[in-house]
Amino acid sequence: MSNGNSPEDERPIEVSPDVSEDVSEEARPSIGRALQQARIAAGMTVDDLTTATRVRIAIVHAIEADDFAPCGGDVYARGHIRTLAKAVGLDPAELLAQFDAAHGGRPAPTPAAPLFEAERIRPERRGPNWTAAMVAAIVAVIGFVGFTFVKGGDDGPSEASVAEGPQSTSGGSASPSAEAKKPDAPEPEASDSAIAAAPRDKVTVKVTATEGRSWISAMDHNGRRLFDGLLKEGDSETFQDDEEVNLVLGDAGAIQLYVNGKKIEDDFQPGAVERLTYTKGDPQVG
Incomplete structure (x- = not known):
């Protein structure tokens, strides 16, 4: 009695006596068959495999049937084979070698382009901070006006009292220019x-x-x-x-x-x- 596999899965491979030594290589499971058997052995459904690899269900079914046309080309087929093999616990190198042997081989790899120096993130040049400049100008004007009032106090006590305000009993008060000063606005952060x-x-x-x-x-x-x-x-x-x-x-x-x-x-x-x-x-x- 079968344990969940079809009769074709359990049927032994018959080898004719006059077949060459390459029979063992030909008898090796196809790429799709090997992936399917490994998936089943891992207790995974096609939906489970799709969730784990993000390879679409239709492409998984096609690859397990040894139909690589839906992949869109050999480059994409190799990528899907590598991803599926890792997910089901197979060595991708063996399956890729089998695929290359059947599809003309893989072109010689070339090194990736070197990273360019400008990859280091640098903030772009910012324009003048008009807000800070405006605040500085206002502070300068207020300071100049206060200084004028204080200077005019030498000609008469009435003008000095207006400029300086009421005296405190503790013996001192802040000058108008000091009170008028405001902190500079914070500079904006670098642009996103x-x-x-x-x-x-x-x-x-x-x-x-x-x-x-x-x-x-x-x-x-x-x-x-x-x-x-x-x-x-x-x-x-x-x-x-x-x-x-x-x-x-x-x-x-x-x-x-x-x-x-x-x-x-x-x-x-x-x-x-x-x-x-x-x-x-x-x-x-x-």
């Missing part, structure tokens, strides 16, 4: 828009995983791969090119973008795959 001083002659894109983890891919304008991997929550990567930066976000809802020093406010949905292109100047989605 002062994220980074990005060079104007280049495209600069900073990617941060803020709402979970996401697989991302980045290329320059020549198609050279700048990055291909998984960002965990809190991780950041920065890319730079002379013309444009092309991004693919496996889970756009988990990503926050800063392009050319400006925060991108697009409302990306959790689990959505986004393909984006950014150029120099004010960020525009290609």
